[in-house]
Amino acid sequence: MSALYWIRKDFRLDDNPALIQALSQGCKQAIFISTPHTWQRHNIAPVQVDFMARHLAWFEQQLNAQGIELTVIYGSDFNIQIEQLLNFCSEHQITRVFANSQLEIDEIDRDKQVAARIELNLFESDVMLPKGSVRNKQGEMFKVYTPFKKAWLQAVKQSGFDQSYLGNLAAVDVEFDEHKFSFDYPIVESSKWPLADTALRQVLPRFLAEKHDDYELYRDRPDLKATSGLSPYLAIGAISPKRVFIELINHAPNVLEDMKAPQFSWLNELIWREFYRHLLDAFPNLSKNKDFQEKFHGFRWPDHQAKFELWSNAQTGFPIVDAAIKQLKQTGWMHNRLRMIVASFLTKHLLVDWRKGEAFFMQHLIDGDLAANNGGWQWAAGTGCDAQPYFRIFNPLTQSEKFDPNGDFIRKYLPELENVPTKHIHAPQAYLAATGQSDVYPDAIVDLKEARNQALEYYKSELP
Template structure:
């Protein structure tokens, strides 16, 4: 066994103790030290949302207490960027006589380059993988390449799951007694920077004890029917925890298959529909692993590189503020601004509206989402935006343009969601609420709600012409 004073577990985007391979490996070697280095300027450059910063801070405090029970003391340091993490880590290891650093890998390009620099500098960084269900690089087509379409990827991904049952990283018995109050600082960990309160989102220990069992046992069977309706709580709400690594995606699949033993073969079930969402998350992580240049905001499909987006700032600002004159779009954007979260179907609706109705570059929407989402995750956010814009891997084709009015009628028929986030329309009849302008005109209430910033039919025709023109150039 390595000397326990010679190793440290370095937490990054894996703020949990359950199914944490790096932590499990460190504890087997008697590790009693843990480290977290917050690269605040780098996070700001990467557009981390203030609500996500608060969410991370709260989970760091939870993690500190959980580690203390395992006899591990967490040190939280503030640095500027990834390069300063290297310097800080070097100094820490020298001062603490650390010879072994355990951490879980991160797939993003800058993070990967940082880890390679650390290894090149001679620091013994021992990496595990903890952010996906099926190992990245293991789901390949017949040419030993990454799949370009999701469904074949998902089928191969399922085959891997059937052939190789999940082996969760279970923690060994603590080799050290709990860290006592005398050795554990009493004050809370406080990260610098602007923060927005995230306390409406319970900590992950509550999610693990209450929310996940309740969802899998009682709500999962209705997921297929309810997931597209923003006016009801039909989704799991776990994305913020997955984004910061507070919950393991493998543990979710493990819990799901224990409740639904035939799940991997029953692709028509409601529970499988939820598993499919986890497969999409893996798909985008795998995609980033194979195509790291996506981190530079490049189009996955390079034929779109010549698109000359008009990028009308007034239209973009109206979209950001939830003042487009399309109630479902505005309700979704206001939900994002008020809560730091947006229903998944509405993410597709508003992304399609920005890129195809307003002809604003998808990168501007991608950045705005990251600046506000509590569940901001680069691979999923980038993948979703490129899907909506038609520029991504297995994206919706450019000529598929969501109609925000029919989407509203289909998924918020009674206007429950709209009334909550666009309260100026709360008194309108359900039939009129999806596009209220004729009704408001007839009743002399045009001042009640902002006029539509574009006409749907005209905008659709312009979008088709825009894409065709630049694709044929």
């Protein structure tokens, strides 16, 4: 029986169960089918598509070394993708398809349609513990992070996880054209991010050796390069979360033992990723832009399109917010602390529907991922999985003073404020007015205290 390996978001040799199983069945062919219309509907960022295309070029060489020929088919959406896949299988007498499963509801529906017409073997490769395996005593998915984290840690300590697909295939070092593949989609260059093979050999070891022990101290500082930078690779499946965890354990063998230890902090972020993926699996309506908390289903967000436009164009008059948006637009990435600040500001101070912010992020993020992005935005809006109710509102001014104390991050992305003294950098309007530079930077679009009170009153009035 002829076998086919179907590439989706799994551009890697390491921890790739679909590829390993396909090879065991004598697989000699792999296929990748682009779906630009679906990518557009799902708000996939052009920079992420370029990142995938570069990794596909690398992956082709690795597959060739395994005796597998890659065919790239240029499609449009999932419906046509199904037909193109089945036509390819018919032409090449393929009777079995091997692929790694995807989490989102449209992808699940697509796979069901494929499985109804040909043998489709799916494997899970995007999490460390199988989705659905971490449950509370009632057998239900946790709805708050902390108890999930404790149960996840307990499960890992007791049983570990499946490592049978780690390290089965070795990468080959060959020259290739990173820009071999291009799709009918807007492109934003991603070359500032090295390929995953380099990230695993250089970036991750350097982070663990030089930054991990101080991660807890500096992880919230956007003015410092204190994070791992691995999220884009995890988002497109170019690096396995299991591989990252193994490297962490090798560096810090006792990291599972004390959740309060500084070294646990980075693992905590990896478990957050697990939580959101398990959550999306248990509650597929999250893929449909539904609020997690039912009491928000009738919540009417004010139509503040003008404020959204100012926010998305970095014209709010709050430097930390505007600099964060500039970072996102210029680099395709935003520091996690800034994601919380700008999301809270949009949903609370401006009372803009979180879905607009979620879509905007996905349209620009190189590490755009529905599970994490949806979870983060609902966390900020107070509509999601969280022990804290809606009245948690970040103050962008105090957040700026705390996490960008010298204004270095602000000045990097708002060069018009380069000469503003540090004591004025977080709220520069008075200084600019006093020095005759009022036209350099916009006024604040809201009064923070008034906007906070307005948000609290509005939430109270709208919720049952």
